Amino acid sequence: MAFQxxxxxxxxxxxxxxxxxxxxxxxxxxxxxxLLIIFAFRxxxxxxxxxxxxxxxxxxxxxxLKELVLSNVAVVKSVLKPKLDMKxxxxxxxxxxxxxxxxxxxxxLITLTPGTLVIDVSDDKKILYVHAMDIEDANEAIDSIKxxxxxxxLEVSK
Amino acid sequence: MKxxxxxxxxxxKIVLFIIVLFSIYIFFAGHYTPGGGFVGGLLTAGAIIxxxxxxxxxxxxxxxxxxYMTMTAVGLLFAIGTAAGALLFNVPFLTHAFGDVHLxxxxxxxxxxxxxxxxxxxxxVVGVTMTIIQTIxxxx
Numbered sequence: 001m002a003f004q005x006x007x008x009x010x011x012x013x014x015x016x017x018x019x020x021x022x023x024x025x026x027x028x029x030x031x032x033x034x035l036l037i038i039f040a041f042r043x044x045x046x047x048x049x050x051x052x053x054x055x056x057x058x059x060x061x062x063x064x065l066k067e068l069v070l071s072n073v074a075v076v077k078s079v080l081k082p083k084l085d086m087k088x089x090x091x092x093x094x095x096x097x098x099x100x101x102x103x104x105x106x107x108x109l110i111t112l113t114p115g116t117l118v119i120d121v122s123d124d125k126k127i128l129y130v131h132a133m134d135i136e137d138a139n140e141a142i143d144s145i146k147x148x149x150x151x152x153x154l155e156v157s158k
Numbered sequence: 159m160k161x162x163x164x165x166x167x168x169x170x171k172i173v174l175f176i177i178v179l180f181s182i183y184i185f186f187a188g189h190y191t192p193g194g195g196f197v198g199g200l201l202t203a204g205a206i207i208x209x210x211x212x213x214x215x216x217x218x219x220x221x222x223x224x225x226y227m228t229m230t231a232v233g234l235l236f237a238i239g240t241a242a243g244a245l246l247f248n249v250p251f252l253t254h255a256f257g258d259v260h261l262x263x264x265x266x267x268x269x270x271x272x273x274x275x276x277x278x279x280x281x282x283v284v285g286v287t288m289t290i291i292q293t294i295x296x297x298x
Contacts, residue, residue, distance in 0.1 A: 043222075
């Protein structure tokens, strides 16, 4: 991915030198044409076309913002409830993520969305221990995290 | 003896993109300065031939799964399409239209339908050159 971005920047600058106009617009044009060329030769690179990964990162950020709003509303609801009938609990979340930054991102996303909090990561990096403020069913919570955050992170690192 | 083409292949990975970018520059330069669809097309074909020299035909076919004969046909269609499009506006065959358009990011741009005709030339030249080279170079 880094190589493709670097190559694209390089092609943008090459275009500026070819057209002998050193304005930002010339760089943008060159970057656009470079993007087209890299797209045409996308099978030439060992990793996939880098724009797909950029889109995956943007969709991960949007997903995080959506989850943040939704779970904040859920927390406000349980705080304002007169009856104290919530069920806190700790559950183990098995993860398929392997690299350190993926696990860190997943843990941070879980922690930053209110209602859940990562307490510990197991020594073999296979299990995250999560504290939830109010859970009915641990399996349901595991599934919802796996389907949203873990899937989105896998999409980025693929 | 099979030699190791590491240096050629690594250099190709960078040089290829500069050649293709230069061919696009040449293609768009055609209106006011030397260049145009023909040289642009030949340069692009040259870049693909460099790829063919550095790798083998199977790899190139995998990288660019293009049927060059279809490409030639599409190029001819572009050319005849722009030429015949003039008939819709009650002007003689091959009359071109042009105008200055103000685009949001790019600013003042001179658009001319001759560019689409040139794109047809570009595609035909790439298609024909690559068909010739691949037919000569192919084993079967």
